[in-house]
Amino acid sequence: MKQIWIVLKQEYLNRIRKRSFVVLTLLGPVLSLCMLFIPVYLSLNTNERIHVWLQTANIRGGNFTDETFVFHHIEKIDVKEIEQEFLQEKSEADVLATYSIDQKQIVLWDKKGLSAAEQWKLKNKIQDIYVKDLVATYLPERAVAPQIQYIPLAEEIPHTDILQVAGLFCAIIIYFFIFYYGVQVMKGIVDEKVNRVVEVILCSVKPFHWMMGKILGIAAVCLTQFGFWTMIYVWIGSKFNNRYGEALTQFNDKNIQDTLHVTTDAWQALEWNVYAQGFESLPLLTIGISFFAYFILGYLLYASLFAAVGAMTDNETDTQQFTFPITAPLFITFLFAGLIISAPDSQMSMILSYFPLTSPVAMMLRIPFGVSVWEIVASVAILLTTFIFVAYQASQVFKRGVLQYGKAMSWKDVFSFGKK
Amino acid sequence: MSEILRLENVTKTFGSYTAIDHISFSLKKNSILGLLGPNGAGKTTLLRLITQIVLPDSGQIFFEGNVLSEAHRMQIGYLPEERGLYRKMRVQEQLIYFAQLRGMSSKEAKQQTTDWLTRLEITFFKDQVLETLSKGQQQKVQFISAVVHNPELLILDEPFSGFDPANAEVIKKEIKALHASGTTIIYSTHRMDTVEDVCTELLMIDHAKVVLQGEPNAIRKQFDKGYVRLIYSGALPTQIQSDIIEQKNIDATKVSYLLAPSIEKKQLLQLLINQGEVYHFEEHLPSMHEIFLQHVNKQRV
Numbered sequence: 001m002k003q004i005w006i007v008l009k010q011e012y013l014n015r016i017r018k019r020s021f022v023v024l025t026l027l028g029p030v031l032s033l034c035m036l037f038i039p040v041y042l043s044l045n046t047n048e049r050i051h052v053w054l055q056t057a058n059i060r061g062g063n064f065t066d067e068t069f070v071f072h073h074i075e076k077i078d079v080k081e082i083e084q085e086f087l088q089e090k091s092e093a094d095v096l097a098t099y100s101i102d103q104k105q106i107v108l109w110d111k112k113g114l115s116a117a118e119q120w121k122l123k124n125k126i127q128d129i130y131v132k133d134l135v136a137t138y139l140p141e142r143a144v145a146p147q148i149q150y151i152p153l154a155e156e157i158p159h160t161d162i163l164q165v166a167g168l169f170c171a172i173i174i175y176f177f178i179f180y181y182g183v184q185v186m187k188g189i190v191d192e193k194v195n196r197v198v199e200v201i202l203c204s205v206k207p208f209h210w211m212m213g214k215i216l217g218i219a220a221v222c223l224t225q226f227g228f229w230t231m232i233y234v235w236i237g238s239k240f241n242n243r244y245g246e247a248l249t250q251f252n253d254k255n256i257q258d259t260l261h262v263t264t265d266a267w268q269a270l271e272w273n274v275y276a277q278g279f280e281s282l283p284l285l286t287i288g289i290s291f292f293a294y295f296i297l298g299y300l301l302y303a304s305l306f307a308a309v310g311a312m313t314d315n316e317t318d319t320q321q322f323t324f325p326i327t328a329p330l331f332i333t334f335l336f337a338g339l340i341i342s343a344p345d346s347q348m349s350m351i352l353s354y355f356p357l358t359s360p361v362a363m364m365l366r367i368p369f370g371v372s373v374w375e376i377v378a379s380v381a382i383l384l385t386t387f388i389f390v391a392y393q394a395s396q397v398f399k400r401g402v403l404q405y406g407k408a409m410s411w412k413d414v415f416s417f418g419k420k
Numbered sequence: 421m422s423e424i425l426r427l428e429n430v431t432k433t434f435g436s437y438t439a440i441d442h443i444s445f446s447l448k449k450n451s452i453l454g455l456l457g458p459n460g461a462g463k464t465t466l467l468r469l470i471t472q473i474v475l476p477d478s479g480q481i482f483f484e485g486n487v488l489s490e491a492h493r494m495q496i497g498y499l500p501e502e503r504g505l506y507r508k509m510r511v512q513e514q515l516i517y518f519a520q521l522r523g524m525s526s527k528e529a530k531q532q533t534t535d536w537l538t539r540l541e542i543t544f545f546k547d548q549v550l551e552t553l554s555k556g557q558q559q560k561v562q563f564i565s566a567v568v569h570n571p572e573l574l575i576l577d578e579p580f581s582g583f584d585p586a587n588a589e590v591i592k593k594e595i596k597a598l599h600a601s602g603t604t605i606i607y608s609t610h611r612m613d614t615v616e617d618v619c620t621e622l623l624m625i626d627h628a629k630v631v632l633q634g635e636p637n638a639i640r641k642q643f644d645k646g647y648v649r650l651i652y653s654g655a656l657p658t659q660i661q662s663d664i665i666e667q668k669n670i671d672a673t674k675v676s677y678l679l680a681p682s683i684e685k686k687q688l689l690q691l692l693i694n695q696g697e698v699y700h701f702e703e704h705l706p707s708m709h710e711i712f713l714q715h716v717n718k719q720r721v
Contacts, residue, residue: 006520014509196504200565203471203498204521206490 003205007213015221025225029232053093064129097126104146111153123148163368164341170291170364175330178298181222182306185215186319189310208395215303290367293380298360301387308394311401329357337365344369354379356386424449424573424604430479432465439465441628452599454619455608458716462628463608464501467575471498494523497571501578503562505550511561512546515568522569536564556587576607612709640705647704650677654696
């Protein structure tokens with residue numbers, strides 16, 4: 001055990017001092033945040049504006065179009081007729097606003113499925129328009145702010161996007177760390193074979209201890225990097241909270257939501273509030289614990305396989321013929337990610353989330369949608385058992401393979417070694 | 421003197437290839453064993469068996485009377501033929517790492533590596549990355565990695581390869597010093613001169629089997645054919661003309677002869693003195709080099 005610790009410590013210190021580690025540690029959060037925010041930014045700044053039909057028979061027309069909404073005046077009186085026209089497929093309108101002067105009520109029909117922020121912004125805008133027009137048309141005393149009734153016509157799925165993003169984010173992080181650091185284990189072993197330092201090591205350390213020391217040392221590097229990234233995310237989160245936290249809390253109050261004027265801050269805060277609410281609805285504790293379990297066990301399982309491959313080959317080029325078959329299950333899970341997210345309880349999703357080579361990615365995609373604790377425990381238990389079995393087999397292959405120079409092992413060699 | 425190592429019927433195969441075939445021998449404490457044999461004879465496998473890098477298929481190895489086990493790793497030092505160190509790591513750092521792997525505390529390891537770096541005159545490079553050192557300096561670092569933990573048994577596979585003559589002398593001196601301080605040493609080499617100079621025991625293996633073992637002088641006597649080495653001027657008596665094995669002119673008058681005398685040595689000397697001038701006359705024991713070549717050639721035939 002002491003030797004595992006010595007190898008682990010040396011491996012860790014060697015790696016965290018490398019320039020590549022520092023660069024990746026610093027660039028990682030920047031790149032991942034870019035990956036997360038660029039699509040959001042692009043979607044927020046889309047040129048596709050929302051088309052709103054305004055029933056303006058009773059009020060005077062005016063150009064209210066802005067960067068979000070395009071208003072079209074419909075000068076018809078019959079509300080039923082307008083509604084029918086609006087509901088037709090070919091109609092380009094996303095939202096219809098009708099006004100009843102007697103009931104002092106505006107009805108908003110939403111065909112597109114506006115985000116909460118868009119709804120809120122539109123309600124304020126429409127109220128403004130009608131009040132201004134009423135003031136201009138009638139006597140000021142009659143210009144009372146009308147009530148707004150909002151009728152969503154599009155099917156609403158609560159926070160589905162947040163669930164998908166959370167699942168995908170965890171799965172991508174796990175995939176990245178397993179792949180990147182698994183390959184590091186393999187490369188490290190191949191390097192030591194190429195350097196011939198392996199013989200010096202093996203006269204002092206058992207092959208299994210050396211292999212485990214290396215795998216765990218790299219795991220420690222991996223956790224350090226992930227810990228640093230988490231700190232960065234938490235820091236950014238706290239900065240964000242300082243900036244918008246107060247506004248977000250205010251927006252939980254319905255009256256404030258309805259009465260606040262549209263300002264840039266308030267609008268952004270409301271937009272974030274929607275995400276924050278979605279985030280709070282996630283099973284965070286389950287995600288956190290499962291993430292850690294799948295992250296560690298998934299890495300250990302794949303690192304053992306990569307270590308065996310490293311022992312079987314004696315140059316980096318040769319490792320490629322083995323790398324693909326090993327990483328294929330993870331890769332394939334990502335090909336099915338869309339299907340898993342859209343149907344988290346389908347038979348395929350279930351199978352992939354129990355099969356140990358795919359479960360770290362597949363289960364993380366499913367968990368945000370709600371998976372029972374027993375399912376997770378069973379899947380983790382299968383993963384753990386597989387790791388123990390694979391680590392033992394890998395150490396057998398490792399023991400035989402690691403001292404072979406000059407000739408790469410064939411698949412036949414691998415299996416015959418496994419048997420012995 | 422008590423025994424440090426004993427092999428009993430040790431066999432090691434790799435697939436259908438037998439690398440070590442029922443080898444048995446024992447080694448006394450504080451001896452220097454020279455391990456000889458042509459390429460592919462099984463020398464490196466034998467050393468790897470003793471260092472527990474590979475395990476025997478059958479037979480047993482004993483260390484100080486006990487079956488060789490994990491615990492003995494710390495008492496054995498190994499300099500492999502395939503030299504290997506971390507190229508990108510600093511010199512002293514990697515030596516401390518190796519010393520710790522062999523059971524030393526970090527404080528002890530630091531002290532020992534500092535002493536050895538001073539002893540081999542490479543202290544200046546202790547904080548440099550290994551790959552910036554010359555090949556000779558790297559070999560010295562490799563040598564320190566094998567001896568840093570004060571092993572009782574030191575195994576050196578071709579210790580002089582890669583050294584220039586001056587550095588080879590330094591290493592030879594250190595091997596002798598370690599021996600003087602009580603370390604038992606096994607080394608394999610192709611350099612026969614060092615074998616005769618340094619070793620107290622010899623073991624020659626070929627085709628996975630022991631073919632020769634014993635003290636160097638005893639082995640040489642075993643191969644003694646009664647030859648005489650002679651430096652002489654004058655005409656060689658006619659009755660010994662046919663005994664000449666080889667002859668070489670030293671200068672205008674003196675000739676060096678190797679003879680396989682057909683008469684008594686005393687008679688021969690008398691005869692030579694009567695007919696000419698004798699400058700040198702000695703019994704010629706075959707060198708280890710000759711024995712080695714003789715054996716290898718016999719095998720090939």
